[in-house]
């Protein structure tokens with residue numbers, strides 16, 4: 001399987017790399033490290049994205065490597081490539097405006113990911129669910145392709161792993177992951193400098209939005225579900241981007257007793273981005289799939305058409321219902337019965 005994908009790379013001359021809409025740290029990083037490795041092999045490679053690089057990851061590229069997709073500029077080129085690689089995509093729907101040009105391209109379509117496959121869009125899949133991040137999977141390809149792992153490839157790779165493990169804290173941070181990171185550090189990258197640039201270079205407005213968002217946290221289901229809602233008004237008042245507001249995404253889950261954390265963010269006019277986080281007892285990907293979204297057991301997301309207020313009103317009761325059915329503590333009367341049975 002791995003060998004097949006490696007020869008697919010070797011036998012392709014023109015290669016397009018892309019990722020999901022609103023690219024995050026792992027998306028950008030896996031693209032950049034694979035792009036640099038393939039360039040080294042003399043391939044004609046372009047990264048085409050729908051959505052800007054989040055500000056904290058802009059230092060990774062001097063510019064020019066990542067292009068914003070536009071139909072006029074890129075559709076002919078996409079149609080003519082030998083290979084199109086989607087990184088960290090989850091579902092092909094998350095290609096956004098690139099969905100149609102990718103679908104009709106004559107190139108072989110490959111998905112490299114650490115999310116479970118939810119569609120049959122691609123010709124080939126290389127899915128590694130145990131990997132902490134897509135960037136960690138790219139490590140394997142760089143070494144199989146015989147490309148020397150140097151600083152310029154290692155730096156984005158480190159950022160991608162750091163992003164998806166939340167600074168090496170999440171379950172995916174295995175000993176294999178640490179071994180890879182150790183090799184990355186040995187190339188001479190400056191880990192402490194990277195952490196500083198990613199986490200400690202935020203605008204004051206961004207931190208103040210964080211503070212207000214945190215102060216508005218709410219609880220449901222006897223404190224087992226927590227959520228934060230950031231509407232258009234708040235985004236506009238602090239003048240931060242939607243991606244910057246995502247600083248709050250993991251906060252609801254940091255409270256003792258909370259099993260599922262929800263984050264409702266006004267993304268576009270009448271569109272809400274909903275992020276779900278779980279401590280592990282509840283599979284939030286299953287909940288997200290019920291609303292057309294997807295993700296992992298611990299972290300999932302979906303797009304809701306409507307305001308954040310509508311999203312909370314509409315989704316919260318359903319999330320509570322699914323939450324209770326998954327945990328099997330459905331109705332107070334049953335809990336009462338269970339108690340008296342024990343007694």
Ligand SMILES: [Mn+2]
Nearest residue numbers: 026088134164
């Ligand atoms: Mn990822």
